[in-house]
Amino acid sequence: MSERGRFGSKIGVVLASAGSAVGLGNIWRFPTEVGRNGGAAFILVYVCFVLFLALPVMVSEFVIGRASKANTVDAYRVLAPGKPWVTAGYMGVFAGFLVLSFYSVVAGWTLHYAVQSGMNNLTGGQDFAALFSAFVSHPFWPLAYVVLFLLLTHWVVARGVQEGIERYSKWMMPLLFIIIFVLVGCSLSMQGAREGLMFLLKPDFSKVTGRVVLSAIGQAFFSLSVGIGCMVTYASYFGRQMRLVPSALHVCVIDTLVAVLSGFIIFPAVFSVPGLSVDAGPGLVFITLPNVFNAAFGGSWLGYLFSLLFYLLLLLAALTSSISMHEICTAFIHEKYGLSRQRAAAVVTLICLLGGVACSLSFGAWREVKVFGMGFFDLFDYLTAKFIMPLGGIAITLFVGWVMERKMVAAELTNAGTCHRHAARVLLFLIRWVAPLGVAVIFLNGFLGK
Ligand code: PHE
Numbered sequence: 001m002s003e004r005g006r007f008g009s010k011i012g013v014v015l016a017s018a019g020s021a022v023g024l025g026n027i028w029r030f031p032t033e034v035g036r037n038g039g040a041a042f043i044l045v046y047v048c049f050v051l052f053l054a055l056p057v058m059v060s061e062f063v064i065g066r067a068s069k070a071n072t073v074d075a076y077r078v079l080a081p082g083k084p085w086v087t088a089g090y091m092g093v094f095a096g097f098l099v100l101s102f103y104s105v106v107a108g109w110t111l112h113y114a115v116q117s118g119m120n121n122l123t124g125g126q127d128f129a130a131l132f133s134a135f136v137s138h139p140f141w142p143l144a145y146v147v148l149f150l151l152l153t154h155w156v157v158a159r160g161v162q163e164g165i166e167r168y169s170k171w172m173m174p175l176l177f178i179i180i181f182v183l184v185g186c187s188l189s190m191q192g193a194r195e196g197l198m199f200l201l202k203p204d205f206s207k208v209t210g211r212v213v214l215s216a217i218g219q220a221f222f223s224l225s226v227g228i229g230c231m232v233t234y235a236s237y238f239g240r241q242m243r244l245v246p247s248a249l250h251v252c253v254i255d256t257l258v259a260v261l262s263g264f265i266i267f268p269a270v271f272s273v274p275g276l277s278v279d280a281g282p283g284l285v286f287i288t289l290p291n292v293f294n295a296a297f298g299g300s301w302l303g304y305l306f307s308l309l310f311y312l313l314l315l316l317a318a319l320t321s322s323i324s325m326h327e328i329c330t331a332f333i334h335e336k337y338g339l340s341r342q343r344a345a346a347v348v349t350l351i352c353l354l355g356g357v358a359c360s361l362s363f364g365a366w367r368e369v370k371v372f373g374m375g376f377f378d379l380f381d382y383l384t385a386k387f388i389m390p391l392g393g394i395a396i397t398l399f400v401g402w403v404m405e406r407k408m409v410a411a412e413l414t415n416a417g418t419c420h421r422h423a424a425r426v427l428l429f430l431i432r433w434v435a436p437l438g439v440a441v442i443f444l445n446g447f448l449g450k
Pocket of ligand 1: 026
């Protein structure tokens with residue numbers, strides 16, 4: 001146990017955890033959901049769910065991870081030996097493989113778009129929708145980018161907790177914030193800024209239907225990386241002095257801020273170009289935005305810069321998240337089977353390569369291959385976001401709220417009674433009652449919504 005990796009600094013902990021949370025979920029998925037579900041009202045509902053459902057799950061994961069100092073499977077073995085709770089840990093590792101497989105497909109597209117932007121190939125006069133669908137169904141290039149992205153992820157994870165994850169998060173996250181602020185500035189100076197801001201800031205509650213509410217909970221879970229033991233794994237590298245409640249709160253605030261700022265980048269830009277729609281779905285950042293870059297800047301160097309920075313931002317965000325999914329599985333294989341970290345990471349990368357290729361092919365050669373009526377990409381997405389994450393969230397909060405020794409939980413939440421005693425009481429209430437019940441609703445949505 002003494003040889004386990006460990007984060008070296010508090011800021012490293014917050015940046016690495018925020019790095020896991022901030023990802024394609026914020027910059028690609030969040031604006032897509034906001035666009036589809038009517039803007040400001042969706043954001044308000046989303047923020048409530050972050051605070052009352054996802055935050056308690058994250059704090060619970062921190063408690064389990066730090067109390068056990070083990071990977072997400074062994075954590076349950078250490079804290080509740082011989083009990084079936086370990087199933088939640090296995091589910092998490094399985095989900096880690098699934099998420100990383102389909103995530104690396106979208107991350108691969110991002111890498112391609114970053115390269116194309118860099119080579120100034122996303123210039124005007126092209127049909128970007130046709131370009132996108134030709135690319136994702138190409139028999140070679142999307143696969144090559146999946147491989148490249150996974151190798152990049154592997155390279156960081158194999159270097160270890162402090163030398164890899166913490167070190168790279170420490171420079172990638174600040175860079176990401178700088179790029180975001182530059183892009184928000186550019187976007188707000190565009191002519192459609194007012195309209196875009198209105199869409200984001202003026203709630204229209206008539207849009208909040210049951211379906212919208214349920215999408216908001218799912219989005220909160222995915223975006224904060226909770227429910228599959230990712231934060232259990234990271235917290236197992238936390239030092240004793242880390243304060244769990246404020247750290248979780250910081251991660252939630254940073255994640256939500258980045259999501260909303262992504263809206264501030266995308267919607268003013270989209271409203272600046274007549275004829276483009278805010279509810280373009282997943283194509284929003286790969287089809288709509290290249291149109292925006294060209295129409296708004298008329299092929300000038302500013303358009304080039306905006307486009308390049310945007311895809312670099314998306315790439316950085318994807319990478320800091322993918323390393324955390326990879327780490328769930330690597331930590332497990334490393335500790336359970338006694339393989340070196342490098343070998344364990346190589347096993348994970350290989351398995352995810354197979355999964356990633358299968359997901360990518362479901363847009364091309366394997367378009368007709370369906371399992372339960374879905375291609376691999378949709379199946380993996382569905383299984384994790386609608387099935388394993390909610391179930392995991394319920395199990396994790398029930399475990400901390402009702403199964404773990406009360407004194408141990410209180411000691412973790414308050415660092416042995418030295419801080420945040422009131423906050424700990426509020427959180428314990430959320431963990432025992434509000435989160436498991438609320439999350440049960442997502443789970444039902446997973447079944448009934450399909
Ligand atoms: N939170 C990440 C995002 O927003 C996705 C993620 C899910 C990361 C699960 C780790 C675990 O993109």
